[in-house]
Amino acid sequence: MSAIGPYAYDHKIGREVLKHGNGTLKYANYHIFTYNQNHSCDHCSLDHRVWIPNIVFQKFVEAASNPSMKAAQAALTSQTPFLEVSVRDMLFKGYKDPFLDKVCAIPFMNFICEAVLDLPDRIAFLGHINNTKSNAFEISTGENDDGESLGQIQTWNDESSVPEAWWSGEFATMLNGSDGSLFKPFIDKSSKLYIFVPDLCRSIHFTFDKEVIYKGINAYRFTVPPKLFDWNEPNNEAFCYNSGKEFFKENEECLPKGLIDISRCRKGEPPIVISLPNFLFADDQVKESVIGLNASSVDHDDIEMILEPACFI
Incomplete structure (x- = not known):
């Protein structure tokens, strides 16, 4: 493996206030990432081609481990564990996996693509957070306790904890702290x-x-x-x-x-x-x-x- 970069991005965060009152503030963040060539390496280019792990291949490997998924096992023979993509596509723009389009067009493979893969049309490591609005945060304004709880998250995505399917244990699912912008x-x-x-x-x-x-x-x-x-x-x-x-x-x-x-x-x-x-x-x-x-x-x-x-x- 050879390291390249750094590829630097400016990150701007906008905020849409959704509700305010009773000692809480509810809002959603809007994230915008812009490439900054001046802070990136001299030879860095978003068109630079790199080899990355093939997420679709890995999903088919998981599916193929199930004896009832023989179709997934057969599909692996025409896939590779790594893909060559541009830095631009890898990070934010997203790339279309040619294998995925080809295989998912086959009628008897549709159920695997929909039920097993459930991946977006374009795959990007950070594409889901660029030019998008976050799930809503509800935080304490601290006005009811002399600022002691200022910035502390009360709910995220209208829930007081993360889904139990993510982690086990009360502490692991807690929304501890702030969103990092206010203490x-x-x-x-x-x-x-x-x-x-x-x-x-x-x-x-x-x-x-x-x-x-x-x-x-x-x-x-x-x-x-x-x-x-x-x-x-x-x-x-x-x-x-x-x-x-x-x-x-x-x-x-x-x-x-x-x-x-x-x-x-x-x-x-x-x-x-x-x-x-x-x-x-x-x-x-x-x-x-x-x-x-x-x-x-x-x-x-x-x-x-x-x-x-x-x-x-």
């Missing part, structure tokens, strides 16, 4: 800052790292802790999803630390496992499984928030 002021260095991230299907937290100066302003740097995706941690046990697959060792119940399976909260349940950049904080067996991977670095690969300590924005 109560005067939080100290010992605080855990919780954020609910819909694209991760769960809440995550940040801890204080160090004091910094950002554009002349004294600020705090908060980062994702190393144990966030460590399934040996008590609060993380419910995020361990046993898919029945064995990637790294026999009879494994969880993926190695540093990886999280988010398949169940995606349309069509495509096989998607994510990590921090360059497998930061992941088991060595994960890092060693990919030849050509850049060495992970806390300075470059950790997710950070830089916040002014008084207003906490």
Whole structure:
């Protein structure tokens, strides 16, 4: 594997207020991503062709494991586990899988395409969040408790928790924290800052790292802790999803630390496992499984928030 990039995008968030009153604010976010060549690598181009895992192939592999799905087994012979697509199509525009169009046009294969795959017409890793409105957030304005609950999510998509089909356990399904755009002021260095991230299907937290100066302003740097995706941690046990697959060792119940399976909260349940950049904080067996991977670095690969300590924005 060879690393390319970075491909930088400007992310603008608009907000549509849906309802306000009784100490809550209900709104939806509107996301727009625009490619920024100046912050991308000199030789970067959205027309650059790259090889990526073939999601459709992986879905057919899953279907073919069912003895009653012999049609899916036969279809695999004309598929490949990797596809060559442009960066533009991979990220936001989306690509049409020629195999999918061809196979799904066959009458007896229709039921597999509709019932098993359930994938969009165009496949893009981030296409579902560009030029789209998010599910509605309802947050506390803090006016009823002197600001103590300011920004805390009350409901998302009109629900007070994420679906139980995503995770097991009360803590794992909770909507902890804010959406990341607003925190109560005067939080100290010992605080855990919780954020609910819909694209991760769960809440995550940040801890204080160090004091910094950002554009002349004294600020705090908060980062994702190393144990966030460590399934040996008590609060993380419910995020361990046993898919029945064995990637790294026999009879494994969880993926190695540093990886999280988010398949169940995606349309069509495509096989998607994510990590921090360059497998930061992941088991060595994960890092060693990919030849050509850049060495992970806390300075470059950790997710950070830089916040002014008084207003906490």
